[in-house]
Amino acid sequence: MASMLSCSSKALAVAIAGFLLFATLVVLRGPSPPPKRPGVSDRIVISAPVQVLLAGGDPFLAADFEAIRAAATAEDSADSEANASFRIRAHRVVAQLNPCHEDNYYVANAMLSWGGAPTEGLEVLRRATHCRTWDEFPPFFLGFNEWFFNRDAQKARQAMELAASRAADSQQAATLKRIGVMIETGEFADQRVALAFLRQEKTRATDERLREMLDRRITRLEGLITLREAQARYEAQMGRSLKSPQALLDEKFLDALPQDPLRLGYEFRDGQFRLREVKIPGMERKR
Incomplete structure (x- = not known):
């Protein structure tokens, strides 16, 4: 009996020592960082041939499924590169499955072309142009x-x-x-027509999240128009070409440079302000 009590005491002592060691390590390590929100970079877009097989050999049905999934899961967030990558791959696949898909070319034009991926948007539009005669x-x-x-x-x-x-x-x-x-x-007057188009698309959109995404693109384009109009005033009044955006601030043509809600920003290239394009590793554009 005494032997059994001795064994129990030793086991309890070991358990207490183990708990104390664990507690000490937790204290020394400090607070754990909050878990990261799952990113969207791992969202898979299945290739067109595989989607056709999954849809029972019907490419049009497969295109509808992928277009719905893209619309339901795409979003605008700080992780713009991952979201742009998903959109590009999804709209490309839908265009391969059914280049005539009306929603695909409409949404791709709004979300890709005006969301930092104009080259990919043009690809979808070329397919739709060839198909929808x-x-x-x-x-x-x-x-x-x-x-x-x-x-x-x-x-x-x-x-x-x-x-x-x-x-x-x-x-x-x-x-x-x-x-x-x-x-x-x-x-x-290209930018004004583009702005009118995006505003019309926002009015027609019934999905609230799509309206919010279009609203960000409208604000982004308004920022570009602000920069271009400030540049025009600068060059007219100063009698010389604008060399740097900073000159607009120094000469008080702007109080501050506009902020892009998509967090892509603007660039001043070849003497003109442009919408900056998203840079996606492994998906570099060929010019």
Whole structure:
């Protein structure tokens, strides 16, 4: 009996010593950092052929599934690169499965083109333009973006001419042709038209989260317009080209540089302010 009590006492002593050691280590280590919020960089986009198999061989059904998933899970957050990467991959796959998918090219134009990934947005629009031979809107967006982001007046006018040839209304066709001519002659107020387009898309959107995401893009474009208009006032009054954004602050043309709600910012390149594009490792753009 005494032997059994002795063993129990030793086991209790060992347990207490172990607990004290554990408590000491916890105290010495300090407070644990809060767990990280799960990121979105691990969101998988299955390749188009595999999605077709999962959809029973129906590429159109697979495209619908992926478009719904992209709309339901995409978001704007501080982790813009991860979200942009997901959107790019998702919209690309939908365009491969069904390049005619209307929601895909509309959403891709708004979310990718104006969310820091214009090159990828153009890819989706080219596929939609080739597929939707009856629809004037894909070539219109394609032409507009070729001008706004790439400053390629020739490609922009070609796309506008194509959009005009598809327009059912003769007045609309004439308007599209006129836009093409204005782009080529440098008379097109591109950023104002883009702003009107995004505001219209926000009005039409029924999903509250999509409206919030579009609102950030509207604010981002308004910031670009503010910078370009300040540059125009500076060059008109000072009689010289703007060399640095800092000059707008030094000469009191702006009290502060506008903040981009997408946290991508703006860049001053080749004497002009532009929307900065998102940089995604492994998905560098080929110019």
